Amino acid sequence: MASRSRSEFGLAVAAARDAVHITQRQLAAKVGKKPTQVYRWEQLRVMPHLEDRMRVIQALAEAPHDVLARLAAASDVTLESLGLAPPSPVATTTLVTTPPAPAPKLDASAQTLVDDALREAGEEIDVSPRVLRPALSRMLDRMARAGVPMDAAARMVLGVPKKEAKPPAVGR
Numbered sequence: 001m002a003s004r005s006r007s008e009f010g011l012a013v014a015a016a017r018d019a020v021h022i023t024q025r026q027l028a029a030k031v032g033k034k035p036t037q038v039y040r041w042e043q044l045r046v047m048p049h050l051e052d053r054m055r056v057i058q059a060l061a062e063a064p065h066d067v068l069a070r071l072a073a074a075s076d077v078t079l080e081s082l083g084l085a086p087p088s089p090v091a092t093t094t095l096v097t098t099p100p101a102p103a104p105k106l107d108a109s110a111q112t113l114v115d116d117a118l119r120e121a122g123e124e125i126d127v128s129p130r131v132l133r134p135a136l137s138r139m140l141d142r143m144a145r146a147g148v149p150m151d152a153a154a155r156m157v158l159g160v161p162k163k164e165a166k167p168p169a170v171g172r
Contacts, residue, residue, distance in 0.1 A: 008074035009053070010044040016060040016071045017042075021134050023127070030059035050076070057082055 017027050024038040031038075031052065040046040041056075048056070053075035060071065061084055072079045122129045143153040 006047045007044045009047055009071075010042045012067075012071040012074040013038070013056060013060075014042045016063040016067050019063040019067045020060055021131050022060075023131065027056070027059060031055040053077065054082060057084070 013027075017024070022030075024042065025035040028035040028038045032055070033052070037046070037048075041048060054077060057068065057071055057075060057077065057079075060068065063071070065079075068084065069079060072082070072084075119129050122132045125132075140153065143156075144150075148156070
């Protein structure tokens with residue numbers, strides 16, 4: 001393969017991996033390779049075999065369509081050939097919606113607590129806060145869109161069972 005193809009592939013892998021917030025080590029595990037191999041791909045040193053390029057695309061399938069399409073093009077395959085069809089076109093009807101309420105701003109001490117908690121959690125699972133914050137943000141956003149109250153979401157994340165209802169008091 002030409003060095004231009006290696007550079008396009010390496011840059012596309014790095015962009016797609018960043019878009020789905022996974023590390024080189026995590027991508028390597030998904031495609032059955034050593035982390036050093038992913039590093040070599042991204043550093044424009046090696047162009048993997050076609051089978052490995054297809055595994056990489058499948059492993060990064062959650063990336064935005066344009067990022068994934070760039071990776072497929074650099075891999076000499078099409079997304080359609082891998083069963084990764086482009087997103088359906090959006091209907092042209094205009095919907096009138098109310099804008100979401102702005103998120104409450106945290107005061108400096110609350111923000112510091114959140115940042116400290118992210119750093120500690122990241123250290124425990126060997127993930128940087130830069131990777132952990134977007135993942136947690138997506139989780140909270142999904143729960144909010146599903147209508148899950150924040151206290152219920154916290155109980156679910158912590159694995160705390162719902163408080164059992166107390167039996168009604170028997171009158172005398």
